[in-house]
Amino acid sequence: MSGAEATFGVDTAITSQKTATRVSPIAWFAGPVWLLAALLTWRWPDADDFPATDALAAGFAVVGVALLVGAALKLLRERAAWAVALGLGLGAWEVVQAKLLLLPRPFFGTPQDLLDVFLTDWSRLGNSLLHSLGLLLVGYGLGSLIGIATGIGLGRSLRFRYWAHPVLRMIGPLPPVALLPLAFVMIPSSWVAGEALMMLASAFPVAVLTWSGISAVDPAFHDVARTMGAKERFLVFHVALPAALPQIFVGLFMGLGASFAMLVVAEMLGVKAGLGFYMQWAQGWAAYPNMYAALVVMSVMCTGLITLLFRVRDKLLVWQKDGLKW
Incomplete structure (x- = not known):
């Protein structure tokens, strides 16, 4: 120079x-x-x-x-x-x-009006937020785990894929909202019914993207690991899953968005607690400032959870930290 x-x-x-x-x-x-x-x-x-x-x-x-x-x-x-x-x-x-x-x-x-709701009704809003978070985290968490496990089975086992793939194609694309009346009839607890539908909403995209990520792993990685004496468990948890993490996180983001939608519907129509129920109550009493306040709280909750998921993704996928922003 x-x-x-x-x-x-x-x-x-x-x-x-x-x-x-x-x-x-x-x-x-x-x-x-x-x-x-x-x-x-x-x-x-x-x-x-x-x-x-x-x-x-x-x-x-x-x-x-x-x-x-x-x-x-x-x-x-x-x-x-x-x-x-x-x-x-x-x-x-x-x-x-x-x-x-x-x-x-x-x-x-x-x-x-909006400020007055936060000043006078903060306890009910906070209680509704806690109920929604509890409902969401359980349903989304279990659904994500089931989706990852299903995706691993689809990507690694021909026998599992033979039986699970047709079921996934039949039930997975079905909107969980369409199953809401059936779920509330068959499951006596509205809380459990809401959790089951959120699990279905989050499990489908996570399963498909996990399967896609595992199937896209270079076979040479598996061959090298087998040459060094690796067993199937090692191939799954130390080769396939780490390589598929970018796709898995895409599925987790999609599942989280679907769980948000299912959460509001379940709380409005069956679960008698949470921000969705609070909004329904406010609309019934024409308390529109309360409804807008619940929307603000819900927006902060959803944004915060997506931001947290992005932080986890950036921590695990350091080499892709600048590839996807929120």
């Missing part, structure tokens, strides 16, 4: 470092936008007697100050535009509904 090329490389690195540490101008708009939303919420009279207006204004102000501090400390970079957009969106929602009442109530609530 010549001296000019080396100098150019150093200059480029210094310029990139300066660009990375420079605060984007939009970062300085985030705090004022939230502070303006707080001022409008506090000083503009409400069109009706809405709860928690002062608390909402205080919350907007706290976020605005935190964003200003973040901009000063150069912590706001990629998220600065989103902070501005959220501030503008919440401020517009506050003006349109709480101040001008342009949308019909009770179908369209105000930010105050």
Whole structure:
């Protein structure tokens, strides 16, 4: 490398470092936008007697100050535009509904209504969240284990594949929701019925992708392991499964999404607990802010579980860490 090329490389690195540490101008708009939303919420009279207006204004102000501090400390970079957009969106929602009442109530609530639900009904929301998590983790966990075991059998045993493959093709693609009435009739416990349907929802994609991953393993890997004296157990757990992990995780993600859908349906139609049941109860009493609050909690729960699964995947598949993002 010549001296000019080396100098150019150093200059480029210094310029990139300066660009990375420079605060984007939009970062300085985030705090004022939230502070303006707080001022409008506090000083503009409400069109009706809405709860928690002062608390909402205080919350907007706290976020605005935190964003200003973040901009000063150069912590706001990629998220600065989103902070501005959220501030503008919440401020517009506050003006349109709480101040001008342009949308019909009770179908369209105000930010105050949503905040009031979290302040006054947090215990019921938390209890519903725990019920949903318990139902989901048991059904999804058992379904994933059954799916992985089935995929291993399909990929490694011709006899098992002969008997299991037709059953998988007949039952697997069937939407679990279609079996809901039959499950609640045949299984006396609605909780067990919901678990069984979530197991079916998650087991099918995990089984198919596990089978696909194991079948795609290079036969040379097995030949080398057999040459060194490896038995079938070693071939499964130390050769086939590690090589099939990328495909298995795709199946786990698909199964988790299917379990989310089945969870809500089961809670709305049979299981008398959880966020789905809470939403059904709120809709029956026309408590739409409660329903929206349950949707927010459910979104956070689903996003958190998918993020956790991605963390596990990145930990196990370090060589593919940058291949799939969430």
